[in-house]
Amino acid sequence: MSGRKDFLSQQAPENYVAGLGRGATGFTTRSDLGPAREGPSEDQIKEALAKRAAQLGAPTPSAYGAVEKKEEDDDDDRFQDPENEVGLFATGAYDRDDDEADRIYQDIDERMDRRRKIRRLVPFLPQAHSSSSTSACEAYGLSNPPLHKQIADLNPFAHREAREKQERDEYEAKNPKIQQQFADLKRSLGSVTDEQWQNIPEVGDLTGKNRRTKQNSKQRFYAVPDSVIAGARNSTDFDTSVSDGAQTNGSGSDNLDGTMTNFADIGAARDKVLQVNLDKAAMGSADANSGSASTIDPKGYLTSLAKTDLRSKDFDIGDVKRVESLLQSVIRTNSRHPPGYIALARLHELAGKPVKARDVMSQCCNLNPHSEDGWLENIRLNEGHNAKVIAAAAVKENPQSTRLWTRATELETDQQSKKRVLRRALDLLPKSVVLWKQLVQLSQDESEARLLLSKACSEIPASIELHLALARIVETVDEARKVLNTCRRANPKNAEVWIAATRLEEQVGSKNTSNIMKRGVQSLANENAMLKREEWIEQAEKCEEEGAVLTGQCIIKETLSYGLDEDDDRKKLFMEDAQASISRGRYEIARAIYAYILRIWPTSKSAWEASANLEKVHGKREDLWNVLEKAVEAVPQADDLWIQYANEKYQSGDVDGARIVLGKAFNQSPSENIYLEAINLEAKNGQIDQARELLQQARQEAGTDRVWIKSVAFARTHPETNETNSSTALDLVHQALQLYPSNWKLWAQKAKIYTSLSLLPQAREAYTTGTRANPKSVTLWLLLSRLEEMQAGSVVKARSVLDRAKAQNPKNERLWLESVRLERRAGNLTAAKNLMARALQPGECHKSGMLWSERIWHLEPRTQRKPLSLEAVKVVESDPTLFVTVARVFWAERKLEKAVTWFEKAILLDSDVGDTWAWYWKFLGMHGSEEKRADVLEKLRLAEPRHGEVWAAV
Numbered sequence: 042m043s044g045r046k047d048f049l050s051q052q053a054p055e056n057y058v059a060g061l062g063r064g065a066t067g068f069t070t071r072s073d074l075g076p077a078r079e080g081p082s083e084d085q086i087k088e089a090l091a092k093r094a095a096q097l098g099a100p101t102p103s104a105y106g107a108v109e110k111k112e113e114d115d116d117d118d119r120f121q122d123p124e125n126e127v128g129l130f131a132t133g134a135y136d137r138d139d140d141e142a143d144r145i146y147q148d149i150d151e152r153m154d155r156r157r158k159i160r161r162l163v164p165f166l167p168q169a170h171s172s173s174s175t176s177a178c179e180a181y182g183l184s185n186p187p188l189h190k191q192i193a194d195l196n197p198f199a200h201r202e203a204r205e206k207q208e209r210d211e212y213e214a215k216n217p218k219i220q221q222q223f224a225d226l227k228r229s230l231g232s233v234t235d236e237q238w239q240n241i242p243e244v245g246d247l248t249g250k251n252r253r254t255k256q257n258s259k260q261r262f263y264a265v266p267d268s269v270i271a272g273a274r275n276s277t278d279f280d281t282s283v284s285d286g287a288q289t290n291g292s293g294s295d296n297l298d299g300t301m302t303n304f305a306d307i308g309a310a311r312d313k314v315l316q317v318n319l320d321k322a323a324m325g326s327a328d329a330n331s332g333s334a335s336t337i338d339p340k341g342y343l344t345s346l347a348k349t350d351l352r353s354k355d356f357d358i359g360d361v362k363r364v365e366s367l368l369q370s371v372i373r374t375n376s377r378h379p380p381g382y383i384a385l386a387r388l389h390e391l392a393g394k395p396v397k398a399r400d401v402m403s404q405c406c407n408l409n410p411h412s413e414d415g416w417l418e419n420i421r422l423n424e425g426h427n428a429k430v431i432a433a434a435a436v437k438e439n440p441q442s443t444r445l446w447t448r449a450t451e452l453e454t455d456q457q458s459k460k461r462v463l464r465r466a467l468d469l470l471p472k473s474v475v476l477w478k479q480l481v482q483l484s485q486d487e488s489e490a491r492l493l494l495s496k497a498c499s500e501i502p503a504s505i506e507l508h509l510a511l512a513r514i515v516e517t518v519d520e521a522r523k524v525l526n527t528c529r530r531a532n533p534k535n536a537e538v539w540i541a542a543t544r545l546e547e548q549v550g551s552k553n554t555s556n557i558m559k560r561g562v563q564s565l566a567n568e569n570a571m572l573k574r575e576e577w578i579e580q581a582e583k584c585e586e587e588g589a590v591l592t593g594q595c596i597i598k599e600t601l602s603y604g605l606d607e608d609d610d611r612k613k614l615f616m617e618d619a620q621a622s623i624s625r626g627r628y629e630i631a632r633a634i635y636a637y638i639l640r641i642w643p644t645s646k647s648a649w650e651a652s653a654n655l656e657k658v659h660g661k662r663e664d665l666w667n668v669l670e671k672a673v674e675a676v677p678q679a680d681d682l683w684i685q686y687a688n689e690k691y692q693s694g695d696v697d698g699a700r701i702v703l704g705k706a707f708n709q710s711p712s713e714n715i716y717l718e719a720i721n722l723e724a725k726n727g728q729i730d731q732a733r734e735l736l737q738q739a740r741q742e743a744g745t746d747r748v749w750i751k752s753v754a755f756a757r758t759h760p761e762t763n764e765t766n767s768s769t770a771l772d773l774v775h776q777a778l779q780l781y782p783s784n785w786k787l788w789a790q791k792a793k794i795y796t797s798l799s800l801l802p803q804a805r806e807a808y809t810t811g812t813r814a815n816p817k818s819v820t821l822w823l824l825l826s827r828l829e830e831m832q833a834g835s836v837v838k839a840r841s842v843l844d845r846a847k848a849q850n851p852k853n854e855r856l857w858l859e860s861v862r863l864e865r866r867a868g869n870l871t872a873a874k875n876l877m878a879r880a881l882q883p884g885e886c887h888k889s890g891m892l893w894s895e896r897i898w899h900l901e902p903r904t905q906r907k908p909l910s911l912e913a914v915k916v917v918e919s920d921p922t923l924f925v926t927v928a929r930v931f932w933a934e935r936k937l938e939k940a941v942t943w944f945e946k947a948i949l950l951d952s953d954v955g956d957t958w959a960w961y962w963k964f965l966g967m968h969g970s971e972e973k974r975a976d977v978l979e980k981l982r983l984a985e986p987r988h989g990e991v992w993a994a995v
Contacts (some may be wrong), residue, residue, distance in 0.1 A: 158202075159830025161454075187278050215220055310887050344529055360638050361392050379405055379412040386418060406431075410438040413445060420448055428452055433434075440469050443476060450479065457485055474507060498524070502531045509541050534570035536561065540580060540596070544589045558595040562603075574603055578618060584629040590629045597633040612642060616651065628659045630956060646679045653685065658983055665689060673705070680706070680714040687718060696726060713743040718750055729759050746784045751775035753790045770794050785811055785818035792824065801832050812846075819855050822846035826859060836867045854880075854889035861895055889919025897926055906930045921947040921954045929960065952984040 178500040189862035294933045365388055371381040382405035389398035409415050416435035417897040420428050439445055446466035453458055453459045463480045470476060477497040484490040494511040501507060508528035512521040525545065528540045539561025546554045565571045572580070577600040581593035601618070605611050619634040635652040642648060649672035656665040669686040676682060683706035690698040698724055706715045716739035723732040739748045756770040774791045781787060788811025808825035815821065822842060830839035843860045850856060857880035864873035877896050881887045893913035897906050910927045917923050928943035944961040951957070958981050986992060 061439060184780070251953060316610055336740050343994075361388065364388055376408050379409050379415040383414060383418045386422065390422070395422065406434075413439060413442050416449060420452070432595040436466075443470060443473050445477065446470070456483055458487075474501060474504050477501070477507065478510075481510070490514060496526075502527075505532055505535055505537055509537070511542065512545070518545070521545055533564065534568045536570070538564055539565070540584070540592065543592045543595055544584065547589055549592045554591055555595050555598065558592070558599050562599045571603060572600075574605075576598065577601075577603070578622070578630070579771070581630050581633070582622060582625065585627050585629050593630055594633040597630060597637060601634065612638060612645065612648070616648070619651065619655075623655065623659070628655065643675050646676050646682070649676060649679070649682060650685075653682070657689075662689070662693060673702075673709075680710060680712050683710070684714060684718045687722070691722060691725075696722075711742060713739065713745045713748050716748065720751065720755070724759075725757070733759070733761075744778070746781045746787070749773065749781065750784070750786050752791065753777065753787070757790075757794065783815050785815045785821045788814065789821060789824055792828070796828065796832065801828070804828060804832075812849075816849040819846065819850055819853055822850070823855065823859055826863070830863060830866070836863065838865055850953055852885055854886040854891050857886055857889075858891050858895055861892075861900075865899060869955055870900070888917050888920075890917050890923035890926075893917060893920075894922050894926040897930070903933075907934075919950055921951045921957050924950065925957050925960050927966075932964060940964060948980075948984075952980075953986050954989050956985035956989035957987055958984070959989075959992060 042258070043555060073813070155185065244568070267704050368385040372378065372385065375381065386398040386401040386405075389395070389401060398907065399419070399422050402415065402422055405412070405415045406419050411855050416439070419539055420431050420435065423431055423884065429449075429452050432452055435445045436442065436449055443466075446462065450459050450462045450466075453462060453936040454491055460480065460483055463476055463483070465474050466475065467480065474497075477493070477500075481497070484493060491511070491514055494507060496515070497507045498504065498511055505528055508524055508531075511527075512524040515521050515524060522542070522545065525538060529542070532538055539558065543554055543557045543561070546557050563572070578672050579595055581596040583595065584590070584593035601615065602611065605614070613635055615638050619631045619638075622628075622631040622634065632652070632655065635648060635655065638648045639652065640647065649668070651664060653668045653672060656668050666689065668687075669682060672682045673679070673686055683702065687699040687702040687706070690696075690702055703719045703722065704716060707719075716735060720732045720735045720739070723729075723735065732755065736748070736752045737977060740752060752768050753773045756773055761769060771791070771794055774787055774794065777787050778791070788807055792804045792807035792811070795801075795807060805828060808821060808828060811818065811821045812825060822845075826839045826842040826846070829835050829842060840860070840863060843856060843863065847853065847856050847860070857876065861873045861876050861880070864870075864876060877892065877900055879885065880889070880892050881896070886892055890913070893909075893916070897909045897913065907930055910930055912925075913923055914927065924943050924947035928940045928947065931943060933939075941964075944957070944964060947954075947957045948961065958977075961977060962974075962981075965977060969977075
């Protein structure tokens with residue numbers, strides 16, 4: 042072991058300054074208390090630098106001793122560099138270049154000091170003491186002594202630095218620093234012994250002792266769970282991986298500081314928000330049409346509140362105590378207020394204190410013996426024998442309360458006890474319909490029930506319900522009629538009695554049903570007790586629901602026009618009533634309404650069509666044929682009814698019947714529609730020659746443009762023997778264009794014929810001539826553009842055609858869509874996006890569902906489809922094409938329920954778009970059941986869609 046002592050225990054060398062070698066010269070506190078310890082003096086620094094230079098063999102620096110600073114220059118601290126590097130490079134090698142640099146900087150500093158001192162001289166130049174200066178000084182409250190006094194007081198070339206030094210010394214003497222104030226105390230600390238130092242009390246123990254004692258007594262200490270320790274351990278961990286499940290830290294929960302980001306959860310939440318926004322956007326138009334700012338169903342809302350299951354764990358104990366104190370204040374303020382007691386008892390029950398709740402309700406019943414709600418709540422909180430005892434006390438205090446007697450009956454377990462309680466209640470309340478009904482329901486024998494109802498009707502002759510119940514269980518029809526007549530005389534202003542009498546006649550098969558209802562309406566009108574039209578329709582629908590269809594029809598027949606004048610639009614109102622009944626599933630009432638309409642307006646084509654549609658959708662085929670037969674007899678000039686009748690016959694397989702119907706139609710109205718339907722019928726059955734003869738006859742007798750178009754199309758698809766289809770079709774189209782030169786379909790037919798013959802110049806000429814003849818035909822422009830692109834292979838010409846078309850037809854979504862698709866097919870995706878941006882501007886076609894669908898599905902990445910769908914639905918609001926696109930987006934994400942919802946929304950919006958049905962059918966083919974596909978196929982057959990971008994071409 043070395044005999045040398047540790048250097049830390051040795052005494053420091055003379056003039057030792059810790060950290061001097063690395064440039065440390067002391068520090069200053071933030072309270073500006075001065076240096077903690079005095080740094081090395083300038084002589085010590087010079088000595089250290091000289092010693093360092095001697096060790097390195099370099100000459101002694103001369104910049105510091107060249108010129109002595111004057112004593113008067115004591116203000117140089119203000120002009121020194123704040124980043125003093127005097128001691129920073131003391132350990133470096135000092136050479137001649139450094140010495141020369143120091144001398145140059147020293148000369149510059151001295152020169153700048155001299156210039157600064159010259160500027161700071163304050164010469165005083167005597168001037169004439171004018172009256173204006175005197176007045177100016179007096180105006181501002183300043184004194185202006187005479188000139189000789191100023192000259193005596195001031196030296197013209199006095200140095201201002203001396204005066205400033207004097208002022209500073211005076212300020213420091215009046216305001217000494219804290220360090221100077223405690224300098225004597227610091228010096229006296231040198232005489233303090235170690236024992237005295239240890240006995241110095243803590244500063245904090247001298248104030249607020251009692252307050253801290255109370256706070257310490259309230260402190261509680263708990264053991265820290267391991268999960269908290271593990272969470273703190275892993276709080277600074279970073280996880281850069283993304284998993285399907287939830288990412289958690291070591292404690293089993295996500296960190297709150299955000300260091301671990303669960304991207305899967307973020308994406309799921311984002312998708313959920315987008316779905317909610319899409320649903321809101323889709324329902325926006327419906328909310329706007331409803332005229333209400335809220336879509337909350339009050340009944341459903343209250344029902345949901347009633348079904349809410351509350352538990353004590355869902356509440357904070359502090360909240361329960363606060364509410365309890367408030368309710369206690371309520372019952373103390375007003376002890377005769379039962380709702381306050383009930384609320385307090387339910388609060389205790391919710392908090393898991395049933396005994397306390399019973400005590401509260403017992404106090405309530407003692408203070409409020411005539412409160413039904415208080416007694417009922419007290420009975421509810423008790424069970425078994427206690428509840429019966431409380432119920433007995435309740436009915437004793439309130440013998441006229443039907444609710445308490447009913448509750449007392451429910452507490453009994455056997456039938457005899459229930460009957461005994463009800464009989465005792467009826468002794469006190471013989472006019473209570475509720476008690477009589479309960480007693481009748483407890484009767485197991487029909488004869489006993491009949492006796493009870495007879496007694497009840499004699500006690501309460503105004504009770505229609507009891508009379509109707511008695512009429513249902515009497516033995517004979519005559520007795521039932523007698524009961525109803527008695528009830529009618531007692532209640533002459535009640536319509537239910539007449540409806541019951543009509544139903545009774547219907548049940549027995551009487552033919553007097555309509556007369557009974559008619560008498561009832563007249564009697565009610567005389568008594569001024571007629572119901573409203575809407576109420577009568579409700580009664581009729583109720584009868585249909587209960588199986589009394591004939592009674593419902595009689596109600597409609599006698600009351601549908603009640604309260605309406607001849608000037609009112611009765612037909613429209615009746616049609617709306619029928620549609621409303623159909624929407625509620627009351628088809629017999631709808632048939633009765635249509636029958637009523639047709640009795641008043643027998644030649645109404647719309648009424649016959651609506652009635653036929655009702656039978657087609659919700660009736661039998663024979664009923665439909667009967668309606669159509671009557672319709673064509675009533676309106677023989679209605680081509681649509683003849684065509685529908687023929688189609689129904691053909692679809693049922695009765696081709697001869699369809700020919701017979703069309704033959705009758707030719708006799709009544711030989712129009713172009715009848716001709717075309719007959720031609721289609723013969724063509725479908727392979728009778729080509731007969732169809733050709735009908736076409737020739739139609740051109741002669743009803744030579745409309747539709748007939749000529751059908752003739753050209755038929756000639757293209759069904760050529761005559763020994764000749765080509767093109768020659769006949771060309772002859773026909775030339776003849777048709779002589780008659781109808783502005784019909785774009787004829788020009789399109791002509792161009793297609795030339796295209797099939799590979800005569801592109803002639804086809805181009807046909808399209809061009811057609812666009813000049815009908816520049817507003819968008820279809821012709823599109824066909825010409827596709828001819829240039831597909832057949833000629835010139836994208837530039839196709840683009841030019843579309844530009845000219847847009848000039849002739851501004852703000853047309855089909856032209857913009859074709860322009861975008863043209864660029865996309867040509868591989869110019871950037872140009873396609875630019876065109877789409879122009880098309881979706883507010884001044885163009887920003888509400889086009891076709892354009893938004895094209896952008897979502899073809900111009901944007903997959904991750905942007907759902908946000909764009911939300912934006913599109915908000916802008917467009919309702920468009921079947923856009924709704925189908927949204928459904929396809931959900932389909933691609935395997936959210937099948939959402940996809941079904943949007944497909945059905947699109948169909949409800951417009952069932953005539955065949956593309957919607959096609960996509961929905963494809964979806965159901967992959968993810969639907971057999972029942973669902975059959976249902977959709979039946980709806981498709983009934984809808985008969987005829988439009989759609991792809992559907993029409995197919």
